[in-house]
Amino acid sequence: MGGRNNKRRQHMPLPLEIEKITGKATKAVYDKMKHDQVRSLKQKTAALKQNSAAKAASTGTKRAAPAQTQSPAGQKRQKQQPQSSGKDAKKQKPAVVAEADSDEDEDASMVVEDGPDGGWDNAPLESDSEVADSDDSLDEFDSANEEDDEAASEDEGEDDDDVVTQKPLSLLSDESDDEEDSDASEADSNDEGVESYDEFSTDGEDDGEEPITFRNMEKRSRKLDAQREEDEEMADMELKDQDQAADGEREAFELPSSEQVEAEKEAPLDLTQVQMRIQEIVRVLNNFSELRRPQHSRNDYMDQLKRDMCFYYGYNEFLMDKLLQLFTVSEAVEFFEANEVARPVTIRTNTLKTRRRDLAQALINRGVNLDPIGKWTKVGLTIFDSPVPVGATPEYMAGHYMIQAASSFLPVMALGPQENEKVLDMSAAPGGKTTYCAALMKNTGMMVANDANKEREKALVANIHRLGVSNAVVCNYDGREFPKVMGGFDRVLLDAPCSGTGVISKDASVKTNKGPEDFGMLTHLQKELILSAIDSTNADSATGGYIVYSTCSVTVDEDEAVVNYALSKRPNVKLVETGLDFGRPGFTRFRGQTFHNSLSLTRRFYPHAHNMDGFFVAKFKKLSNKIQVGDKQIVPAGSGAKLKQKKKH
């Protein structure tokens, strides 16, 4: 049920918000997926109607507990796979990547075991060579997705002839890799000899229109958009009607009695019943005044919802509580559902060695099915499927790319390291962000890559070598000691050790492996590290003076609360825009806590909303190397100012 099994799962259909940040090719494919999604929604509603009577009767029915070997989340996951076939199915299939775990490493959650120092370092870690060797996942995938495979192999048959000449939609026609808006016009000048793009030509065949070419793509895309909007409107109306009709027909939903709750502890309901009850409770909570039973408070419904979600999705109560607080109940369900589905496999072009379009062409020549991640990055590619493990291609071995989660690009983009700067990555292993920084710095200046965990540093060093980074110094300190070791950095990245609640789809153990004490220790460490990062930065840097704090966790304790703490302890920094033009603003208020207003400048990313791992990014500007404490000015160790003072003496 951990990250490895996720390799088999299909991609989640994208919510509309994501379409804004994905390329056109991807969008058209997802149009179809959206269509499927609406259809499946309708089916679900119909099923709900059919089952409502049976369900009401069965709420108290005792059923055997699900077998231990197949967890509720695991069973449910199989049911949740989007249904589609043919070329769409091919696009949706997760890439066959033996190295998906190396991606996991990159932002892996740190398991608490040995206390504050060694505690966060136990996430599974594979060296490059292990990654390259493990190429058996293709078989694994084949047996798991027979239907899709048939469709895919048909497609592959069709594609075989084209493999070398087939162009990625918005890459090869795009000289500068920048404006996808210009795709159509550029394509016009580049499409000689390109008959059609296979992914789209089926549409043409299906509806009797001519196949899609680079020339007519824009027009066809607009037509699809209009059709999709119309379909969605109709589906929405139908759903509303069905809901209303169902509400009228349905017996009012009854919460189980306390006796039934006790009985269910011994003999839990089956998963379908629990899922139905979750849907019912969400429906009641969303229309509370009309659908509630007068004897029950909102808390009664919430308590049952938590119990059911813990059981159904496999979380401990502590974490379920924390995560539920972040969302409305409907959105919480979306979040938990998204955690059951693998994120798309993404890679980052190593611009020290190649360009994205060259890399894309090389991989396409190997039969890899890919697209740009979205407009927001010029170096990222999404891999839909691949006949070879993406961690074992010659291009991978030669360091032309890093397998890296899309979310993990974001803190580096926010940090914006410049050529000839002195940059610190305080928690760097296994090096996804360090190597990205080095690429942006074009191997100039100095990139200090630190991590407290020696084992993880092996992968850091291996990646630095593979990607041809030559400006890096690797060191092995506890980040909290860092300003005393070396300071005066132009920019510092603290990609902090965290609980990993943003990467549950990669590491399901996060659902149960932490309690209140672990969170207490973790947030304490994060607070100490963030002060260290600030103190290691030189406010007088001619080009920088910036600190980025990021986590792959979505809990407010590890994100806004840590940043707010830093603002209170270090009045010599302020939050600034991250420069990331998507993501949700950080909380300024949360369950009775009030944070500094500028916390709205921080950015939150969610699996269900952005189709990437859950992530948090905050960017500080250091204004002064001195801190005013009462009527005294203090210069914390590590800033450039202190070094200068020493030199003068």
Ligand SMILES: C[S@@+](CC[C@H](N)C(=O)[O-])C[C@H]1O[C@@H](n2cnc3c(N)ncnc32)[C@H](O)[C@@H]1O
């Ligand atoms: C989220 S991971 C970093 C991922 C990395 N930035 C990347 O992009 O590949 C957090 C890292 O913090 C390290 N760490 C834990 N405690 C630390 C400490 N006290 N000082 C420095 N690093 C620490 C862990 O070993 C782990 O590698």
